[in-house]
Amino acid sequence: MTTIDQPLSAGGAPTADWVDMGELSRDPYDTYRRLREMGPVVWVPVLNRYLCTSYSGCRALEADQETFTSTASALASTRALGGPAMLGKDDPEHAVERAPINRSMRPKNIREFWAPLFERNARMGLDELIAVGPEEADLNRDFAGPLSARNLTDMVGLKGARPTDMVRWSHAFTSEQANIQDVPAIREDAQRARREVDELLDELIPYYREHPDSSLASAWANSGIPLEDVYANIKLTIAGGLNEPKHAVSTMVWALTDHPDQLELLFAAPERWAEAFDEAVRWVSPIAILPRIVTRPTTFEGVDLPVGAVVCPVIGAANHDPEVFERPDEFDLARPRVSHLGFGSGVHQCAGHWAARIGIGEIAVPMLYRELPGLRIDSRRPANWSGWVFRGVENAPVTWDAA
Numbered sequence: 580m581t582t583i584d585q586p587l588s589a590g591g592a593p594t595a596d597w598v599d600m601g602e603l604s605r606d607p608y609d610t611y612r613r614l615r616e617m618g619p620v621v622w623v624p625v626l627n628r629y630l631c632t633s634y635s636g637c638r639a640l641e642a643d644q645e646t647f648t649s650t651a652s653a654l655a656s657t658r659a660l661g662g663p664a665m666l667g668k669d670d671p672e673h674a675v676e677r678a679p680i681n682r683s684m685r686p687k688n689i690r691e692f693w694a695p696l697f698e699r700n701a702r703m704g705l706d707e708l709i710a711v712g713p714e715e716a717d718l719n720r721d722f723a724g725p726l727s728a729r730n731l732t733d734m735v736g737l738k739g740a741r742p743t744d745m746v747r748w749s750h751a752f753t754s755e756q757a758n759i760q761d762v763p764a765i766r767e768d769a770q771r772a773r774r775e776v777d778e779l780l781d782e783l784i785p786y787y788r789e790h791p792d793s794s795l796a797s798a799w800a801n802s803g804i805p806l807e808d809v810y811a812n813i814k815l816t817i818a819g820g821l822n823e824p825k826h827a828v829s830t831m832v833w834a835l836t837d838h839p840d841q842l843e844l845l846f847a848a849p850e851r852w853a854e855a856f857d858e859a860v861r862w863v864s865p866i867a868i869l870p871r872i873v874t875r876p877t878t879f880e881g882v883d884l885p886v887g888a889v890v891c892p893v894i895g896a897a898n899h900d901p902e903v904f905e906r907p908d909e910f911d912l913a914r915p916r917v918s919h920l921g922f923g924s925g926v927h928q929c930a931g932h933w934a935a936r937i938g939i940g941e942i943a944v945p946m947l948y949r950e951l952p953g954l955r956i957d958s959r960r961p962a963n964w965s966g967w968v969f970r971g972v973e974n975a976p977v978t979w980d981a982a
Contacts, residue, residue, distance in 0.1 A: 650669070701938075732745055822971065826970070854912055
């Protein structure tokens with residue numbers, strides 16, 4: 580089979596030789612629009628990949644594991660995490676590794692067991708944000724990052740890990756997963772993070788085998804799956820389980836700063852905060868692409884794809900498909916309800932999507948707006964977005980009306 584690093588021909592697909600990596604990182608949505616205008620599947624030489632930008636095409640790619648295997652993700656995750664995690668496996672192997680944590684990730688269990696911890700962590704983070712003050716506060720640094728780290732530490736059961744450790748580890752893993760150009764400094768950061776997490780797990784896994792509890796680490800430790808898979812899946816959870824909720828917080832506040840009419844709607848109907856979370860994840864998807872490898876010659880969306888070709892459902896583009904979402908570039912709670920793909924779809928849909936929706940959309944962000952009148956992005960200080968494989972607000976200065 581052709582490997583992910585070998586050059587492939589366009590296979591009859593339109594070729595986008597104009598794609599600029601710097602522009603993708605600054606703001607990918609214009610690139611997505613131009614790619615979509617060329618066709619639902621486009622060959623991008625600078626990435627050595629086919630990109631699928633349509634909503635229907637992305638769902639179809641995710642639904643057909645036999646033709647489009649997720650083992651492309653295994654290559655990136657092995658490099659970043661030290662071993663192939665479940666996101667880079669298909670069923671039945673994927674199902675075996677996900678089964679131990681499925682029960683803990685159900686909405687009922689999250690509301691009954693984890694929500695009180697999420698509430699405690701949000702209150703702690705709010706106090707810290709207030710202590711920094713409305714002239715200096717950064718939403719990511721002072722609230723969203725530490726909050727996501729504490730929530731994840733509690734859920735996974737990473738006793739002894741500090742929020743700063745979790746943030747650093749997560750950033751190192753996600754940066755290496757997106758390190759298509761193989762930057763040495765990024766690779767070294769990921770190697771350091773792997774060593775530190777492995778040392779912690781060397782202590783915790785034997786402990787959880789003797790003292791099982793409701794944490795994800797305990798569930799995996801007592802599942803019977805190979806130890807290397809336990810370690811890889813915990814590191815995968817650190818990578819994805821922190822950045823997505825963190826970025827959802829800052830994306831929501833950014834969106835509501837720019838759309839005060841939507842904020843007024845939420846004040847009038849607070850039961851709709853979870854909808855605001857979903858619209859924010861659709862509007863700016865925290866994870867943009869999910870690479871797949873073609874296992875057999877196939878024609879997809881009119882393009883002949885050879886065995887070994889890498890074709891990526893581009894979630895960020897699919898969530899802005901005008902065939903599915905009216906005025907897709909706008910943040911709008913009143914739009915007709917259509918399931919977004921911000922957490923993937925099919926069997927590989929993010930296991931933690933309900934935890935993020937409840938912990939961030941129903942608890943943390945509403946608390947911010949209840950307790951901090953006039954909360955908004957502070958236009959007096961620089962704020963910026965970054966990334967496209969993983970996208971979010973990098974600097975998120977916020978202010979509010981002091982009492």
